[in-house]
Amino acid sequence: DPVPTFCQGVNGVEDAPPLRSVVKHLALLKPAGEHALRRLLWVTALTSHCVEFCPFLPNLMATLLTFFSEAETMFMVSQLIQEAENEVNASRNANPRMILNLNQMHKQAKLLVTEGKNSGNCPEALEHMESLGMDVNQMALELLQDGLATxxxxxxxLRLVGAFMAEGSEVMLRFALAMLKIQTPAILSCSTSKEVKGVLASLGFSHGLDDRHKGVEQLTK
Structure with a gap:
């Protein structure tokens, strides 16, 4: 049955996609956990009208439900949303407490590209993508929109979620920059945009990244 997933408005998607296609690690929840997730999403949709675009939210809730009760998860998420609502300059901040709409998401994606082009981050990777005809702003949007869950x-x-709970949406930016920097050699080896998209689709899984936790930790602090 349909459930709010807060994914409408990107890539021509106007209807809420199925929950299983949005929540990357949904299989970790038992049926009771999935039902709890659906209830939490409906409650959020009915009570928090400021949440317009937030594909990260279902992934966040599903992750929290693996460790906390439904009530505890709802309390934590409600607090996060309330903090985001109360940010005086949220509309002008590229890294608000939590991304709640598509405009904020676009701003953070642009910031990822801007920061990525700085020396010491991943300028070569971004330049190579552009040379292959890729829209790096769209790439950044697709990468960040679900909080890198995909x-x-x-x-x-889990590490990202823990850091996010303490620091907010800036964490996604740091993790994305770290992974793009680590995977720059793999991206530079691609000769077509299709090959680059293949690398990006498994950014945190391929080319030995799983074995380089110390490197990721240093880059994300």
Whole structure:
């Protein structure tokens, strides 16, 4: 049955996609956990009208439900949303407490590209993508929109969620920059945009990244 997933408005998607296609690690939840996730998403949709675009939210809730009760998860998420609502300059901040709409998401994607082009991050990777005709702003949007859930193994995503709970959406930016920097050699070896998209689709899984936790940790602090 349909459930709010807060994914409408990107890539021509106007209807809420199925929950299983949005929540990367949904299989970790038992049926009761999935039902709890559906209830939480409906409650959020009915009570928090400021949440317009947030594909990260279902992934965040599903992750929290693996460790906390439904009530505890709802309390934590409600607090996060309330903090984001109360940010005085949220509309002008590229890294608000939590991304709640598509405009904020576009701003953070542009910031990823801007920061990525700085020396010491991943300028070569971004320049190579552009030379292959890729829209790097769209790439950044697709990468960040679900909080990197699609491209990270569950253990790594847990680290991201833990950091996010303490620091907010800036964490996604740091993790994305770290992975793009580590995977720059793989991206530079691609001769077509299709090959680059293949690398990006498994950014946190391929080319030995799983074995380089110390490197990721240094880059994301």
């Amino acid at each position: 491209v990270l193994p569950f253990r790594s995503f």
